[in-house]
Amino acid sequence: MAFLKLTDVSKFFGSTAAVKDVNLDIEKGEFISFLGPSGCGKTTTLRMIAGFEFPNSGTITLDGEEITHKNPSQRNVGMVFQSYALFPNLTIGQNIGFGLEVRKLSKAEIAKKVEEMLTLVHLEKHMDKYPYQLSGGQQQRIALARALAINPRVLLLDEPLSALDAKIRVELRLEIRRIQQAMNITTVYVTHDQEEALLLSDRVVVMSEGHVEQVGTPASIYNYPATEFVAQFVGQLNLLPVSEVNLADSTCMLAGNRVHFEPAPGRETGPAGRLAIRPEELQIGAGEGAANRLQGRVESVLFLGAVVRLRIHINGITLTADLFNERQLILPRAGDEIIVNFSQHSCWLI
Amino acid sequence: MAAAMKRSSFWSWLWIILGTLYFLLPLISTFDFSLRARKGILSFQAYLNVFKDPSFWATIRFSLIIALFTILVSIILVVPTAYWIRLRLPKLRSLVEFISMLPFVVPAIVLVFGLIRVFSGAPFFLTSTYLGTYALLVAAYVVLALPFVFRSIDTGLAAIDVRSLTEAAQSLGAGWGTILFKIIFPNLRVAILSSTFLTLATVIGEYTIASFLVGIKAFGPYMSLIGQNKTYESSSIAIISFLLTWLLMGMIQLFNRGNANAGSLAGGR
Numbered sequence: 102m103a104f105l106k107l108t109d110v111s112k113f114f115g116s117t118a119a120v121k122d123v124n125l126d127i128e129k130g131e132f133i134s135f136l137g138p139s140g141c142g143k144t145t146t147l148r149m150i151a152g153f154e155f156p157n158s159g160t161i162t163l164d165g166e167e168i169t170h171k172n173p174s175q176r177n178v179g180m181v182f183q184s185y186a187l188f189p190n191l192t193i194g195q196n197i198g199f200g201l202e203v204r205k206l207s208k209a210e211i212a213k214k215v216e217e218m219l220t221l222v223h224l225e226k227h228m229d230k231y232p233y234q235l236s237g238g239q240q241q242r243i244a245l246a247r248a249l250a251i252n253p254r255v256l257l258l259d260e261p262l263s264a265l266d267a268k269i270r271v272e273l274r275l276e277i278r279r280i281q282q283a284m285n286i287t288t289v290y291v292t293h294d295q296e297e298a299l300l301l302s303d304r305v306v307v308m309s310e311g312h313v314e315q316v317g318t319p320a321s322i323y324n325y326p327a328t329e330f331v332a333q334f335v336g337q338l339n340l341l342p343v344s345e346v347n348l349a350d351s352t353c354m355l356a357g358n359r360v361h362f363e364p365a366p367g368r369e370t371g372p373a374g375r376l377a378i379r380p381e382e383l384q385i386g387a388g389e390g391a392a393n394r395l396q397g398r399v400e401s402v403l404f405l406g407a408v409v410r411l412r413i414h415i416n417g418i419t420l421t422a423d424l425f426n427e428r429q430l431i432l433p434r435a436g437d438e439i440i441v442n443f444s445q446h447s448c449w450l451i
Numbered sequence: 452m453a454a455a456m457k458r459s460s461f462w463s464w465l466w467i468i469l470g471t472l473y474f475l476l477p478l479i480s481t482f483d484f485s486l487r488a489r490k491g492i493l494s495f496q497a498y499l500n501v502f503k504d505p506s507f508w509a510t511i512r513f514s515l516i517i518a519l520f521t522i523l524v525s526i527i528l529v530v531p532t533a534y535w536i537r538l539r540l541p542k543l544r545s546l547v548e549f550i551s552m553l554p555f556v557v558p559a560i561v562l563v564f565g566l567i568r569v570f571s572g573a574p575f576f577l578t579s580t581y582l583g584t585y586a587l588l589v590a591a592y593v594v595l596a597l598p599f600v601f602r603s604i605d606t607g608l609a610a611i612d613v614r615s616l617t618e619a620a621q622s623l624g625a626g627w628g629t630i631l632f633k634i635i636f637p638n639l640r641v642a643i644l645s646s647t648f649l650t651l652a653t654v655i656g657e658y659t660i661a662s663f664l665v666g667i668k669a670f671g672p673y674m675s676l677i678g679q680n681k682t683y684e685s686s687s688i689a690i691i692s693f694l695l696t697w698l699l700m701g702m703i704q705l706f707n708r709g710n711a712n713a714g715s716l717a718g719g720r
Contacts, residue, residue, distance in 0.1 A: 153618050173621040180622035186615035190637040199633075200623030244619075251623060 102165065104129035104287055105150070105255055110159035112145050119145040121311040123159070130285045132278070134298035137308035138334065143291045144259055146308070150289060151257050152176050164254055179248030183260040185240040187232040193219075193243050194228040200251035218246035221280060238269035245277065249284065256281070256288045262297065274301060295335050299323065307331045329451050332377055339383075339420045340451065341376045353450070356416035360393040361445040378448040380410070383422035385433065388442030399437045413441060478693065485686035497683035501691070504684075506673060511655075514670035517585065518654035521592040522647050525600045528593065530643070533604045534635055537613045544605075551601035554594055559659040566591055567663065584664055591660045592653070599649040607642025644706045648699040656692060 103126030112120040120142040127133050135143035148154040150161060152173035161169045168176050187196050197218050198211040206214075219225045222242040224235075232240055241261055248256060258277070262270040278301050281288045292298050298305050299319040307314045307322060307330070315327040326332035333340070343353040343360075351364040355376055362376060387394060397415030409432060411422045422441060424430065433439050488496035501507050536544050554562070570577040570587055577583035616638070620630045636643070661669035667676055674692065678685035 151618070151622060153621070173618065174624045174626060176622075177624070178622060180619065182615045182619060184612050184615050186612060186619035188616060188619070188634055188638070189611065190634070190640075199620070199625070203624040203629060247619075247623070257622075 103127055103162075104131075104164055105289070106160075106162040107146070107150075108160045108162070110146070110149060110156045110161060112142075112149060112154060113157050118311050120149070120156070123313055125306060125313065125316065127287060127289065129287055132281055132288045132290065132301060132303045134290045134292055134302040134305050135308055136292060136295060136298040136305050136335070137314075138293060140310075141308040142311040143293075143306075143308050147257050147259055147289060147291045150255065151178055151180050177251065177254050179251060179253030179256045181241070181244050181248050181256070181258045181261045183263050185232070185237070185244045185264075187240055187244055187247070189232055192229050192231055193224070193235070196232065196243060197247045197250050199247065204251070214250055218250045221249070221283075222246045222276070236269075237265050238273055241265065241273060242276070245280065249280070249286070254287070256286050258288065258290045260291055260293070262292075262294075270297075277301065299335075305335075307334065309334070326377075332451060337380045337421065337423070339376075339378045339380060341378070341418055341420060342373070343376045343450070344373050346374055346450065351445070356395065356418045358393075358395050358416075360395075360448070363446050363449045375451045376448050377451045378420075378443060380421045380423040381408075381425075382443050382447035383420070384442050385411075385422070385424065385439055386442065387440050391442035392445040393448070394440055394442045396438065396440050399433045399435050399439055401435055402432055404432075413439065415441070478690075481686045482690050485683055485690055488683035488687075495687075497681075497687040498691070500681075501677075501684050501687050506667070507688075510668060510670040510673035513665075513668050514655050514661075515651075517588055517592065517669070518651045520585075520589045521596060521654055522650050524589060524593050525596055525646070525650060526643060529597070529600045529604050529646075530636065530639065531631065533601060533608055534613065534631070537605075537608045538617060547601070548605075551597045554597055559595065559657075562591060562594065563660045563663045566660075578664070588660065588664045588669075591664070592650075592657070595657065595660070596646075596650040596653055599653065600646040603642045603646035603649065604639060607639040607645075610642075611638050641706055645703050648703045652696045652699050655695065 105125075105127040107123050107125040110120060110123045111118065123142075123146055125133075135146060137143045145154060149156050150163075152168070152171055152175075155170055159169070160167055163176070163178075173180075187193075188199065191199065194215050197215045201211045201214055215228065216225070219228060222245060224239060224242055224246075227235060227239065227243075232243070235243065241264075244261070245258075261277070262273055265273065274297055277290075290298070290301060299322070302319055304316060305319055305322045306316050309330045315322060315331045317325075317327075322331060322335055326335060329340075332338050341355055343355045345354040347353065348364075350361075352359050352361050353374070353376065354360075360376070384391070395415050397413045397420075400412040400414050400419065403410040403412075404426075407426055409424045409426050409430070411424065411433065413420055413422055420441075485497050486493040486495065488494060488500070532547070536547055566587055567578060569575070570583075571579075575583075577587045613635070616634055617630055620634050625633070655670055656674075657669070658671035658675055662672040662675070665672075667673050674685070674688050677688055
């Protein structure tokens with residue numbers, strides 16, 4: 102049985118459904134991310150696991166115990182907030198020890214645990230400081246240490262890096278993953294940042310308008326999106342209009358060219374549809390053995406550092422191609438005529 | 452340009468000087484008058500007379516005790532209410548804010564007559580005992596101080612992320628008592644102190660309600676009585692009263708400054 106289980110969980114605010122029939126099984130020690138745009142229900146779902154909101158229907162089970170309507174203080178769940186939520190009147194040491202003091206542990210036990218947690222987040226020297234004396238990144242590490250100090254059954258993180266600058270975010274997200282793996286703690290992470298979700302998670306739950314669109318490993322979410330929403334939300338995607346779809350030989354007409362797409366057995370579609378292809382799947386040149394070749398004109402060339410983004414016009418449609426930058430790469434210029442090639446397995450019908 | 456700046460600077464200074472004179476002249480005159488109790492020489496005789504008067508100490512002690520109870524009741528009543536409104540009932544905030552402003556609209560004389568009328572008869576009979584009357588006085592002062600107390604506490608709550616702090620404490624296993632006394636109250640220390648001093652200043656000098664409920668037992672009516680009978684002593688009491696109020700205001704400033712950093716909530720730096 103799953104360690105954390107959500108069964109048909111729904112939550113309404115007035116007549117608005119914030120979360121609709123969410124079913125999810127999370128295993129012990131797993132790192133799960135809820136990914137989706139604002140208002141998709143990811144934070145509400147997390148808050149229901151924490152006990153700050155109660156579902157209107159469905160059940161939440163943690164380690165075999167039903168906690169659907171239990172108060173947050175009875176769940177033994179650690180929570181890290183976007184705003185850090187450190188207690189301004191308490192020192193760093195007192196903040197970390199707060200949950201242990203509530204549990205009436207002895208002073209010696211509290212001191213030992215606080216020291217252990219400070220070592221874990223590499224902030225040993227800051228025990229007697231107040232939160233306002235630390236930077237945002239340091240405060241969030243303390244918030245993490247405080248949540249972990251109580252040995253929670255589940256660690257919940259609600260967009261913990263959103264308030265931090267880019268450099269600290271990159272550092273801290275790796276730190277979160279390191280600590281999660283070191284402690285082997287079941288973790289639910291809410292974010293709208295796909296890079297964060299893909300990098301950190303064992304599995305990603307993509308949500309939209311209150312329901313789960315897809316649950317899967319980062320690679321499966323990215324490479325095999327189950328719905329158009331997932332395909333468009335996670336990563337960049339070209340969605341190109343096609344006609345004369347032939348499912349028997351997995352071909353269709355794209356901008357006057359017959360192209361081969363990945364077969365999708367059992368899929369039903371009409372004579373028209375849309376072809377999906379990631380920008381990084383497109384190659385420049387004739388491409389020896391490539392299943393598909395299209396000729397077009399370069400509209401623009403954007404240099405993004407590691408990636409060079411081309412906009413290519415092909416018989417009335419425009420597609421985006423991402424090339425990995427190399428020092429020897431000879432970049433086409435706007436107005437150049439080029440050939441774009443891609444494999445059959447890199448594109449699929451939506 | 453330089454000439455225009457000089458002109459604007461001249462007008463600024465003129466208004467500052469006029470304003471200062473408007474506020475300070477009556478005070479200086481009162482102070483000067485209070486020093487003339489002995490004919491022909493300036494002395495603190497009137498102040499000595501006041502300090503020697505046992506009624507002065509008795510009334511000020513009485514008013515301080517009443518102020519203390521008023522502060523206690525106000526804080527116990529307003530802090531949880533304002534906290535709960537911020538946390539769970541934000542839609543009610545404008546209504547409670549309106550109610551807290553009512554003492555500014557209802558004159559003290561109307562309030563005290565209303566209280567006497569309601570609480571003198573069955574089933575309360577509060578004014579028939581000393582304890583009942585004092586309780587009524589405290590209750591009246593709680594109403595009178597409500598605008599100051601609610602405003603201070605609400606502003607204090609606005610400065611901290613009440614919801615996140617509460618939820619963080621809850622997730623760590625804390626109950627409502629722990630949250631209120633270990634997290635909310637300590638983080639409202641400055642706001643509570645501000646409202647405490649404002650309430651103290653209000654209660655110490657209050658005349659109307661005190662004179663109808665307890666007469667010259669309170670400091671306000673005592674000051675009024677001295678004003679009617681002893682010329683120089685009344686001026687010295689006015690100065691003492693001013694100094695007391697300024698002292699309290701100064702203490703608010705002191706505590707606010709001392710806690711400006713400690714009170715601020717976490718933020719990206």
